[in-house]
Amino acid sequence: MITNAEIASLLGELARLTILEEGSPQAFRVRAYEAAARAVEGLDEPLAAKSEAEIAALRGLGRGTARKVRELVETGRIAHLDRLRATFPPSFQELTGVPGVGPKRALALRDHLGIRSVEDLRSALDAGAVRTVPGFGARTEENLARAVARLGAGGKERRTPIGAALRLAGDVAAALASVPGVTRAEAMGSLRRFRETVGDVDVVAVVEGDPGPVMARFVALPMAVEVIAHGPAKSAILTSAGIQVDLRVVEPQQxxxxxxxxxxxxxxxxxxxxxxxxxxxxxxxxxxxxxxxxxxxxxxxxxxxxxxxxxxxxxxxxxxxxxxxxxxxAGGLPRLIEPADLRGDLHVHTDLSGDGREPLEVMVAAAAARGYEYLGITDHGEDLASNGVGREGMLAQRSRLEGLRERYPGMALLHGVELNIGPGGSVDYDPEFLAGFDWAVAGVHTHFDLDREAQMRRILTAMRNPAVRAIAHPTGRIIGRRAGIDFDLEAVLAGAEETGTALEINGSLDRLDAPVEMLRACRDRRVVLLIGTDAHHPRELGNVAWGVSHARRGWVEPARVANTWPRERFLEWAASGR
DNA sequence: GCCGTTTTCGGCCCGACTGTTTTCAGTCG
Missing domain, CATH: 3.30.210.10 (DNA polymerase, thumb domain)
Structure with a gap:
């Protein structure tokens, strides 16, 4: 059955193509399709199971979209979308990816010069033909030539993973905040909303008095390789990492x-x-x-x-x-989870895993310093080729952890493991050895390209394993690098409810996994969540802040996250079903 | 294409910048 995410994606494509058909991104039909796509994304129940009348009754969806959704469910196609795709093939759509080219200019270039791709535009620019098109002049031609030449560095579509953007924004904000007269400098935009990827970095600086010095400092930042704009209240730079940073200076009262x-x-x-x-x-x-x-x-x-x-x-x-x-x-916003709600971390590595950086004692001390009431140490199981830990290693670690318990009476120390879910759903070791652990998370680390059915079988098999208490980084994605496994959201949520297995929200900025769609779909369901840092170094215990911000995007309240629960309740839950 | 506590028709977000213009169109965020 076609999923809501797939329907939303097709409605989004309908919106993008309708921009070209209408010649304007502000056209009402465009906005209606965009609104419809957002509405579908936010739905809890599968749209494909609803009748046309039921769909049309939903907020943001009307008769036109309802008919198209039913057509899609019944025939697998939307005839109107197919027509638009034929009229505006991908190579033509790419034209609007050139900065300075929107729908109107793309259509004008096509109608007057027969330009149907970025390559066509490049040739026309070289031939000096663009300035002959009505509304285009010599300056526009120059600007477009520059824009096309820079396309290799990324057009309007290029997005940066949040990790790199956060570091950059922090550096920029700190530099600007040190300029006299600047009372605050903060990242805004999709970075403040904590999107997984950002198109650019927006910074707002509040300045009392003359904005000149802060602007001067900004365009002279060491990471700036190019000044894109330099004005009294608004400037933009391109950084060495290829990320554009926009700065706006405002008065305190604004x-x-x-x-x-x-x-x-x-x-x-x-x-x-x-x-x-x-x-x-x-x-x-x-x-x-x-x-x-x-x-x-x-x-x-x-x-x-x-x-x-x-x-x-x-x-x-x-x-x-x-x-x-x-x-x-309606005054009904949820009380979202906050960092202070968390009482423990259940996904932490030590140098026993090849990729961990510090010994057990250091990691435990760092967790204690955060005031945690419980901690799960989870080095990699033996099946992980490069970094896995054999039985002797695990038993030796268990003894060392035992020895630490006296020193940390306020913090329950769980000896755990991060298991590897094999292609068939099996995990490391054998049932007897697994029963010796206090805690286990299991995650996919190999075989990312199995088909959806096979992936679901392996995840559900792992969930039913009595040793497994949580699924770590459920999709296995790496933001900007790896898509993650093919997923049937409904099957995973149903499996999590049925088995009581928690879904981890991995706070590593490379992962932020479970994805937001999965978290939103968990609302009003009995799925237990868990925020884990996947820390390989003491400072990465601070990843909990990222996990929390990501969870907030998914409307997660503290009660649904197991590691906000008081120690006794958590330990009871962790031990149940094993 | 969607929506309605003034409406089932007639509305639907804001401002800056740029370049090509003689009063505005297109793009961008």
């Missing part, structure tokens, strides 16, 4: 509206502006303004702007127009 605007998402902001319009106001990065009088109603803080619009303050991680505006209007 911090709230600027933060709101630059954090986005675009869809969330549009919803807020609609609410403003309903009340006779306008909302922009400069403030919430009464349209008739021009009087500023709110601008200094996000809180006062949300409050004026009759909304609870919405945590940045939720700002995707995925139901958060409705919840905020």
């Amino acid at each position: 911090y709230g509206s600027a933060a709101l605007y630059f954090t986005g998402s675009k869809a969330h902001n549009i919803r807020l502006r609609q609410r403003a319009i309903e009340r006779g106001w306008t909302l922009s990065e400069y403030g919430l303004v009464e349209a008739a009088s021009g009087r500023v109603l709110a601008s200094a803080t996000e809180e006062e702007i949300y409050a004026a619009l009759g909304l609870q303050w919405v945590p940045p991680e939720l700002r995707e127009d995925a139901g958060e505006v409705e919840s905020a209007a």
Whole structure:
């Protein structure tokens, strides 16, 4: 059966192609398809099982989309989408990936010069033909030539994994904050919303007085290899890593509206502006303004702007127009999990695993310093080719851990293991040896390319293994590098509910796995979650902050996460079923 | 294409910048 994610993806493609058909990304049909795609993403129940009337009754979906969804479910195709695909093949769509080329110019280039690909555009630019197209001049031709020449470095579509972007944003913000007059410098945009990948890094700096010095410092940063724009309130640089950083300087009294605007998402902001319009106001990065009088109603803080619009303050991680505006209007936003809720870490490596960096004693001391009530040490099981630990190694570690228990009476020390789920669902060691562990997570580390059915069989088999308490990094993805295994979301959630196996939220910035869609789908289900750091070094115990931010994107409240539970309750749960 | 506590028709988000313009279109975030 076709999944909601697949339907949403096709609706998104419909939106992108309709931009070309309409010649505008603001066209109402485009926005309707985009809204429909978001609505489908946020649904808990499979759309494919619903009738046309039921689909049309859903918020954001109407008769047109309902008919297309039914057509898709019944025939496997959407005729309208097929027509659009034929009219605008992928090579033509790539034209709008050139900075400076939107739908109108792409269509004008096609109609006047027969340009149907970036290669065609390159040739036309070389021949000096582009300036002959109405609305195009010599300057535009020059700019396009530069844009096409730079395409190799990544066009508009290039996205950076969050890990690299966070480090860069931290460096930039710290440098700017040290400039006199700067009272705050913070990353906004998709980074603040904690998206897994970001298109660029947006930084807002609050400056009292002259913005000149902070701008000068910004464009002279050591990581800047090119200054893309340099203005009094707005500049942009390209860094050595190929990531664009935009800086906006604002006055203190506009911090709230600027933060709101630059954090986005675009869809969330549009919803807020609609609410403003309903009340006779306008909302922009400069403030919430009464349209008739021009009087500023709110601008200094996000809180006062949300409050004026009759909304609870919405945590940045939720700002995707995925139901958060409705919840905020009803006062029903969830109390999202916070770092302070966590009482233990259950996915921690030592130097016994080849990839761990510090001995057991150091890792345990670092966990104790964080005030944890329980800790699971989970080095790799023996099946992992390079870093696995044999039986003798595990038994020796168990004795050493035993010896540490006296020193940490406040922290329960669990001797655990990170098992490897084989292609058929088997795990390391044998049942007797496995029974000697206090705790075990199991994850996929090999055979990423089996088909969906085989992947589901192996995950469900591992879940039914009495030794396995949690599935570590459920999809096995590496952000920006590896897609992760093919998944049947419903099967995994049902398996987790049935067996009581927890799904890990892996806090490593390379993973952030389980993905957000999986976490959202867990709402209103009896799936136990767990936030693990996968720490290979004491400082990586701090990955818990990333796991929490990621969980917040998935609307996760603390009660659903096992390692927020008090020690006794957690230990009882950890020991059950084994 | 979707939606409705003024509407089943007539609306649908904001501002800056750039370049080609003689009053505005297109792109971007």
